[in-house]
Amino acid sequence: MTTASPDLAADSREALDAEIAALRRGATLWTRLSLEQRATLLERIHASTAAVMDEWADAAATSKGLGPDHPLRGEEWFTGPYMTLVSTEWLARTVRTLADGGNPLDGVPLDQTPSGRLRARVFPGDLSDRIIVSGFTGEVWFDGDVTPARARAAAGLGQRTPGVSGGVGLVLGAGNVTSIPVADVLYELFAFNRVCLLKVNPTQDALVPVFEQALAPLIELGLLRIVRGGGEIGAYLTRHESVDHVHITGSVDTFDAIVWGVGDDAAARRADGNPLLQTPITAELGGVSPIIVVPGEWSEADLAYQAEHVATMRLQNAGHNCVAAQVLVLSEDWPQREAFLDHVRRAMAGTPSRKVWYPRSEERLATLRDSRPDATWSDGGRRGVVEFACGADDAMEIQEQFAPVLGVTALPGVGQVFLDAAIAYANERLTGTLGANILIDPVEQTRLGDDFERALERLHYGTIAVNTWTAVGFLTPALPWGAYPGGTLEHAPSGLGVVHNAFLLARIDRAVVRGPFRPFPRSLSALRPRSRGAFSLLPKPPWFVTARTGATVSAGLTRFRAGGGILRLIPTMLNAFRA
Known part of the structure; x- marks a missing residue:
């Protein structure tokens, strides 16, 4: 059962419950979309992001105190709309390849490290990459026992079985970089077939109208809902019985509070190996x-x-x-x-x-x-x-x-x-x-x-x-x-x-x-x-x-x-x- 937060009003709980119920219906729709339709959906997100890219960069820069003529405003172009546009391009390419009966690793050079580990040389991908980031390359290294055949057999993750629902995922959005919440939603949807409830960090409240326009194709189909709020909203949602998975980008302290609770109760839970959170969770938590x-x-x-x-x-x-x-x-x-x-x-x-x-x-x-x-x-x-x-x-x-x-x-x-x-x-x-x-x-x-x-x-x-x-x-x-x-x-x-x-x-x-x-x-x-x-x-x-x-x-x-x-x-x- 969902544990009601004492700090959360009944009407707020009802509104959140309604959003999750809508996503449950959206999860069924998602399983019925073909790979071709999913690739088209990504292309629609690319177009809707392009339509608001100026507003996105301006809202992000303004929220961080970078005025119209500040020389560092370019950061918000790169880490906001640019990354989102490129993400939708790459994902659409992968999904279309699968739709056409191919494999995401088709055409990707595979070789071994000096220690014999398989690696895929995935970047640059095309001529534009070679021009824009000339001289830069990117490799994916696999686990030690992965062979080329095994890598190819698993490539595609959730899009290999598009009719199998991953349920409803809760994304607790990052507060520092504006493309992160969007990228996390896309990964939940396409890697795991999970429709998403995105809880935006309060530092990015000003970006919500932009997110709603950029991600309108997902919202219109009931595949995404976006909510605002502080810690009490997050606490209610992480323990909601209809949430199947939680993903957070944040601090290790926040992660520990979600998983174990706080204070003496958290210490006791750790000692007993009995986490407060029973829902599966993934996280990106920074570091030194x-x-x-x-x-x-x-x-x-x-x-x-x-x-x-x-x-x-x-x-x-x-x-x-x-x-x-x-x-x-x-x-x-x-x-x-x-x-x-x-x-x-x-x-x-x-x-x-x-x-x-x-x-x-x-x-x-x-x-x-x-x-x-x-x-x-x-x-x-x-x-x-x-x-x-x-x-x-x-x-x-x-x-x-x-x-x-x-x-x-x-x-x-x-x-x-x-x-x-x-x-x-x-x-x-x-x-x-x-x-x-x-x-x-x-x-x-x-x-x-x-x-x-x-x-x-x-x-x-x-x-x-x-x-x-x-x-x-x-x-x-x-x-x-x-x-x-x-x-x-x-x-x-x-x-x-x-x-x-x-x-x-x-x-x-x-x-x-x-x-x-x-x-x-x-x-x-x-x-x-x-x-x-x-x-x-x-x-x-x-x-x-x-x-x-x-x-x-x-x-x-x-x-x-x-x-x-x-x-x-x-x-x-x-x-x-x-x-």
């Missing part, structure tokens, strides 16, 4: 993500560019990201360590000023400022660089700060010795398993050879980024996004399960994304015979917080994804060269 810098011989331009890269990993969305990198891991024995740190401090201080907007982040910042007076603070104390001793159980190691503060620590060694030590440190000392970043110059990576690839396999994170940021994996719907496998209800610091995963693949171990170490024009050296590294057309990726044309380029790329045609890319890419 590292940036491991493998020492090498870097030019001054390399030092400056990668410092801006590090600042972007920490400061995008004011640091209010589960994908944000929190701990920079350097080598004590790298002769360029101090020079690089100087560049990092300048990049952190020199990015455009912005508001720390997420609830309670100001309080976390104040605590850090009070406890770390020796840190390097900038932007009126709204961002900082904090150095700490490695493995000291520092707050930067054990608690996701969700604020624009970068931790810096160091380990001894160079080459493989350093890399192995940094991987062990990240696995054993940092909270969570969501994403890890590695920066390594092409000469050093070539010298390490297959040992570098084997080291990646020992790095237990759901997404690993080599010479790029894990956000590229997050924004690539072809790739899965979620914690490294192995989390439990008792211990799930970064969550359970994955989302995105537009190929609808099963038994995933992780995603690996790779990018160019050097931007254009210095990446031209990669075109020479026997050269090392990856070529890129991008002089500076538009998601860098230091990209001067980031807002214009991000909007232009979104309009292209809305259906502008390949020629419409030309002025946008020319703007990218002015970044």
